[in-house]
Amino acid sequence: MAVNLKGKSFLTLMDFSTQEIRYMLDLAHDLKAKKRAGIYNYVLKGKNIVLLFEKSSTRTRCAFEVAALDEGAHVTFLDSGSSQVGKKESIEDTAKVLGRFYDGIEYRGYEQSVVESLAKHSGVPVWNGLTDIDHPTQILADMMTMEEHISKPLNKCKVVFCGDIRNNMAYAWMYGCAKMGVHFVAYGPDVLIPDPEVIAKTSEIAKQTGAIIEVSSNPECLVGADVLYTDVWASMGEEAQTPDKVKMLAQFKVTMDMVEKTGNKDVLFMHCLPAFHDFETKTAKEWKEKGIDIREVTDEVFRSRHSVVFDEAENRMHTIKAVIVATIG
Numbered sequence: 167m168a169v170n171l172k173g174k175s176f177l178t179l180m181d182f183s184t185q186e187i188r189y190m191l192d193l194a195h196d197l198k199a200k201k202r203a204g205i206y207n208y209v210l211k212g213k214n215i216v217l218l219f220e221k222s223s224t225r226t227r228c229a230f231e232v233a234a235l236d237e238g239a240h241v242t243f244l245d246s247g248s249s250q251v252g253k254k255e256s257i258e259d260t261a262k263v264l265g266r267f268y269d270g271i272e273y274r275g276y277e278q279s280v281v282e283s284l285a286k287h288s289g290v291p292v293w294n295g296l297t298d299i300d301h302p303t304q305i306l307a308d309m310m311t312m313e314e315h316i317s318k319p320l321n322k323c324k325v326v327f328c329g330d331i332r333n334n335m336a337y338a339w340m341y342g343c344a345k346m347g348v349h350f351v352a353y354g355p356d357v358l359i360p361d362p363e364v365i366a367k368t369s370e371i372a373k374q375t376g377a378i379i380e381v382s383s384n385p386e387c388l389v390g391a392d393v394l395y396t397d398v399w400a401s402m403g404e405e406a407q408t409p410d411k412v413k414m415l416a417q418f419k420v421t422m423d424m425v426e427k428t429g430n431k432d433v434l435f436m437h438c439l440p441a442f443h444d445f446e447t448k449t450a451k452e453w454k455e456k457g458i459d460i461r462e463v464t465d466e467v468f469r470s471r472h473s474v475v476f477d478e479a480e481n482r483m484h485t486i487k488a489v490i491v492a493t494i495g
Contacts, residue, residue, distance in 0.1 A: 169185060169186055169189040171186060171189070171190075171492040171493050172492070172493060172494070172495070173291060173493065173494075174291060174493055175285040175291050175292040175293070175493070176291065176292070176293045176294060176302060176303070176489050176493060177278075177281055177282060177285060177292065177294045177300075177302070178278075178294065178300050178302050178341060179302045179305060179306075179338070179341045179342050179345055180341050180345070180367070180371075182345065183345075184345050184346060184347070184375060187306075187309075187342075187345055187346060188346075189492070190306060190485070190488045190489060190492055191306065191309060191310055191313065191485070191488075193488040193491065193492060194306065194310050194481070194484045194485040194487070194488035195310065195313070195484075197484055197487050197488055197491065198481070198484040201236065201484070206236060206237065206238075207237065208237055208238035209237050209238070209491055209495040210234060210237035210238045210239035210490065210491065210494065210495055211237075211238035211239075212238070213234075213238070213239040213240070213269040213270070213494055213495075214239065214240045214241075214242070214267065214268045214269055215230075215234050215239055215240070215241055215242070215268055215269060215270040215271070215272065215490070215494075216241075216242045216243075216244060216264055216267070216268045216270075216271050216272070217230055217231070217241065217242070217243045217244065217272045217274075217295070218244050218249070218251060218271065218272065218273045218274070218275070218284075219243070219244070219245045219246070219274045219275070219295075220245075220246050220251075220273075220274065220275030220276060220280075221274050221275050221276070221296060222245070223274055223295070223296070224439075224440070225439060225479055225482050226274055226295045226296060226303070226482070227243065227274075228483070229303075229482040229483040229486045230272055230293075230295065230486055230490075231243070232483050233483050233484075233486045233487035233490055234487075234490060236487060237487065237490070237491060237495070239269075239490070242268070257280055257283045257284060257287075258283060258286075258287045260284075261283060261284045261285075261286070261287035261288035262287050262288065262289075264284075264288055264290075265287070265288030265289040265290045268290060269290055269291075269494045270290055270291045270292070270293065270490060270493065270494045271284055271288055271290060271291070271292045271293070272292070272293045272294075272295050273292060273293070273294065273295060273297075274294075274295030274296045274297075275296070275297065276297060276298050277297060277298060278294075278297045278298065278299050278300060280297070281294045281297055290494075291493040291494055293486075293489060293490070293493075296334065297334065298334055299334050299337055299361075300334055300337060300338050300341070301334050301335055301338040301438070302338060302341070302342075303482065303485060303486050303489065304335065304338060304438050304482065305338045305339060305341070305342035306342075306485035306486075306488070306489070307478055307479075307481040307482045307484075307485045307486075308339075308342075308395070308436055308438075308478055308481075309342060309346065310481045310484065310485055311434075311436065311474055311477050311478045311481050312392070312393060312434070312436075314477065314481075315434055315474055315477070316392055316432075316434070318392075320346045320347065320348050321346060321347030321348060321375070321376060321377075323348050323349065323392040323393065324348070324349040324350075324351070324390050324391050324392050324393070325339060325343060325348055325349070325350050325351070325391070325392065325393040325395060326350075326351045326353050326387060326388055326391040326393065326394055326395065326428075327339050327350070327351065327352050327353060327354075327395045327396070327397075328353045328354070328394060328395065328396045328418045328419075328420055328424070328462075329353075329354055329396045329397065329399060329415050329418045329419075329420075329462055330354065330358065330397060330399060330411070330415060331352035331353070331354035331358050331360055331381065332354075332358050332359070332360055332361070333397060335395075335397045335438055336352055336360065336397075337360070337361065337364050339395065340352070340360075340364055340365070340368045340379055341364075341368060343368070343377050343379065344367075344368035344369075344371040344372045344375065344377045344379060345371060345375060345377075346375065346377070347372075347375040347376045347377045348377055349377065349378040349380075350377065350378065350379050350380065351380045351381070351382055351387045351391075352380065352381045352382070353382055353383070353385075353387055353388065353418060354381075354383065354415070354418055355383055355414050355415065355417075355418070356383045357414065358414075359381075360381060365379065365381070385424075385427055388424060388427045388428050389427065389428060389429050390428065390429065390430065391428040391430060391433055392430065392433060392434065393433065393434045393435075393436050394420055394424065394425065394428065394433060394434070394435050394436070394472075395435075395436045395437065396418075396419075396420050396437055396462045396463055397437065397438055397462065398440065398441065398442055398460075398462055399411050399412055399415050399442075399460055399462050400412075400442065400449060400453070400460045408453065408458070408460060409456075409458055412458055412459065412460055415462070419461065419462055419463065419464065420435060420462065420463040420464065420467050421463075421464050421466075421467060422464065422466050422467055422470070424467075425467060425470075425472060432472075433472055434472055434473075434474050435463070435467050435468070435470065435472045435473045435474070435475070436473075436474060436475060436478055437463065437468075437475045437478070438478070439475060439478070439479055441462065441463060441468060441475065442460050442461045442462060442463075443461055443462075443463050443464065443465045443467075443468035443469075444461070444465045444468075
């Protein structure tokens with residue numbers, strides 16, 4: 167089936183078919199191989215994109231900037247301190263202005279409604295760099311990384327997401343797994359109940375793709391996992407909740423014991439980064455001084471042969487490049 171995504175926004179994987187996601191992954195693999203061979207087609211020459219960041223980031227900003235520049239596009243970066251977005255100018259008005267200047271808009275921030283409004287009013291493709299309920303570019307990078315390290319196809323794989331199963335990464339994984347036929351398990355405490363609407367929507371899609379979407383607090387769900395995935399417990403803007411969150415999630419920390427419980431000697435450990443795996447960061451040190459260990463994964467696992475976190479980080483660039491090329495190239 168021919169796939170044409172030109173002019174389409176990338177707000178959530180729920181907006182794309184299995185075939186369209188497959189196309190973006192294949193394109194990402196191809197663009198990565200070409201970059202490593204020093205081959206650039208500059209398909210974005212003459213294009214201009216703008217990055218709107220309400221939330222700071224290392225990987226997302228760098229990935230978008232390098233990806234765009236690799237293919238010849240010009241990039242403008244605007245953070246909350248250098249624009250009037252949402253302060254003196256509405257999202258709708260901002261979208262209408264930026265749509266006249268730029269060929270594509272990236273947004274990283276809070277409410278999903280913001281990225282949807284940008285897409286509705288700008289007239290150009292809009293890309294979701296992260297919101298409170300989704301992180302689709304990260305899932306593309308994660309699936310690309312799985313394909314590089316696991317010999318079987320995605321629809322034969324099992325991903326177990328450990329810890330905070332109500333955050334944007336857990337939901338983004340549900341969306342991606344449902345679309346690509348992957349067995350997904352949200353492994354966390356019983357008191358954390360994922361959004362019923364997300365479960366309902368992804369379970370319905372799973373009926374068509376053969377995916378399995380599960381929620382469990384039983385460690386037996388770890389058996390047969392191809393990927394153990396986790397995310398930080400101490401999230402930006404939620405510092406006050408950290409002590410209670412750490413207490414609730416402590417038994418879901420990714421450890422070597424958890425790795426062994428999968429029964430898979432080649433299970434992958436994955437993380438969207440940044441990760442708290444040691445006490446070499448200011449944040450982890452400050453919490454440790456208060457008697458709280460905020461690490462969601464042990465340093466032993468993070469630095470082990472199971473860990474492919476830096477391959478994931480690199481693949482953010484290749485998959486984001488694929489998204490940009492597919493939609494405005």
